[in-house]
Amino acid sequence: MKDSGNIKKTKINTKVSRRGFITKTALATGAITILPRHIFGRGFVAPSDRVNIGFIGLGKQSRGLANNFVGATNSQIIAACDVWSTKNEWFKGAVNKIYADKRNQNSYNGVTTYTNYKELLDRNDIDAVVIATPDHWHAIQAIDAMKAGKDVYCEKPLTHNINEGIDLVKTAKKTSKILQTGSMQRSNKNFRRACELVRNGYLGDIKQVLVNVGDPAVPYNLKAETLPSEVNWNNWCGPAPLLEYNHRLAPSRNDVDFWPDWRLYEEVGGGILCDWGAHMFDIVQWALGMDRSGPVKYVPPTDKTAVRGLKMYYDNGVEMIHQDFGRGWGVRFIGSKGTMDISRSYFETTPKNLVNAELTTSDTKLYDTKGNHYQDWITSIKNRTQPICDVETGHRSATVCNIANIAYNLGRDLDWDPVKEKFLKDKEANKMRGRKERKF
Numbered sequence: 001m002k003d004s005g006n007i008k009k010t011k012i013n014t015k016v017s018r019r020g021f022i023t024k025t026a027l028a029t030g031a032i033t034i035l036p037r038h039i040f041g042r043g044f045v046a047p048s049d050r051v052n053i054g055f056i057g058l059g060k061q062s063r064g065l066a067n068n069f070v071g072a073t074n075s076q077i078i079a080a081c082d083v084w085s086t087k088n089e090w091f092k093g094a095v096n097k098i099y100a101d102k103r104n105q106n107s108y109n110g111v112t113t114y115t116n117y118k119e120l121l122d123r124n125d126i127d128a129v130v131i132a133t134p135d136h137w138h139a140i141q142a143i144d145a146m147k148a149g150k151d152v153y154c155e156k157p158l159t160h161n162i163n164e165g166i167d168l169v170k171t172a173k174k175t176s177k178i179l180q181t182g183s184m185q186r187s188n189k190n191f192r193r194a195c196e197l198v199r200n201g202y203l204g205d206i207k208q209v210l211v212n213v214g215d216p217a218v219p220y221n222l223k224a225e226t227l228p229s230e231v232n233w234n235n236w237c238g239p240a241p242l243l244e245y246n247h248r249l250a251p252s253r254n255d256v257d258f259w260p261d262w263r264l265y266e267e268v269g270g271g272i273l274c275d276w277g278a279h280m281f282d283i284v285q286w287a288l289g290m291d292r293s294g295p296v297k298y299v300p301p302t303d304k305t306a307v308r309g310l311k312m313y314y315d316n317g318v319e320m321i322h323q324d325f326g327r328g329w330g331v332r333f334i335g336s337k338g339t340m341d342i343s344r345s346y347f348e349t350t351p352k353n354l355v356n357a358e359l360t361t362s363d364t365k366l367y368d369t370k371g372n373h374y375q376d377w378i379t380s381i382k383n384r385t386q387p388i389c390d391v392e393t394g395h396r397s398a399t400v401c402n403i404a405n406i407a408y409n410l411g412r413d414l415d416w417d418p419v420k421e422k423f424l425k426d427k428e429a430n431k432m433r434g435r436k437e438r439k440f
Helices: 002-029 060-070 085-102 117-121 135-147 162-175 189-199 233-237 271-275 277-288 352-356 373-383 391-410 427-431
Strands: 051-056 075-081 112-114 128-131 151-154 179-181 206-212 297-299 311-313 319-322 330-335 339-342 347-350 414-417
Touching: 051 060, 051 117, 051 373, 060 075, 060 085, 060 128, 060 373, 075 085, 075 117, 085 112, 112 117, 117 135, 128 135, 135 151, 135 162, 151 373, 162 391, 179 373, 179 391, 189 277, 189 330, 189 339, 189 347, 206 277, 271 277, 271 391, 277 330, 277 391, 297 391, 347 352, 391 414, 391 427
Parallel strands: 051 075, 051 128, 075 112, 128 151, 151 179, 206 319
Antiparallel strands: 206 330, 297 311, 297 414, 311 319, 330 339, 339 347
């Protein structure tokens, strides 16, 4: 009996040692070996059950995004890509260190970098990609990714122009791939509750909505500077015009005290009107139940130099105005029973008690991600269900922003058909739904 007991003990120790060895080896190398779940024990996720992620676009936004995935046991970043060699090295070092620290290892070398995103997409072991490039690359890379069999998390605004969004929606449907738009305010409980109050009539009939976000896009106007050697600038510009380099447009490193100014310029961005509009107009869309539609009429201010004052009308009569109401970027809902101001820093109603109103069992409850926009995407990938801000939702919110830019640009009233996704009797405006891409 004594000998038998020793044999049994030895077998248990051998099993534990083997599990530890396999676990450490798989984590250290980023291996995708298919192993049975029981080998890892409780709390571990076998590599075959993880969503392997590649990052495309490694600017300032990428670090925060990466932090949302490195701590998850059911996803793993294994590849990254940028046209800047400096940003490739920075991202690789930063993410490898985070993984090593979280796993109490001396080092981790599981992230491979590329300068051409198509090489990353060619990898069969990558299940999904996170796209955090400038706006003019979003749709192209997301479409290429889905055609390559990858699910997509794409930063907002989802697209640079309307036609891109239409193509993106078609591709997602054709490939059955999951796309989550990075309009993460939908995963914030205050924004969700604000939208539920509007949806369920606690403010009464909504008459008007004020949205304060930044200015429309302007043509590129920065002074030319010496082009750094560590970037493929032709590929950075890609389908956009070949712009003169300036460090404010795209710095070579991420440790700068400003967000890159590509967001301001119509060639590669949509102005802060699009950059923050993809957050705040998106909340209005959600609150009004317009995720598959949008305003049908756009009336710009008579002063063609104005950067505020655009009026937008939904077919139900609600008026939405791009207007500074004195509280920073945010939304003000004005209803027949009260008003509500909502942003990332305030959530207030008049009367005050409306903000604390208890929803009834019969009230409409909106999609709740439990505060995690990123895990919602991973869960959707695993379950093959749509996430909170799917491709159509992201496209429609981006369309509001893109049409707003067109209206400010043309300086005249525009009638929009959200079903056909065309302007009525305006050939010039319809041409502005897309653009001819540069060959590079």
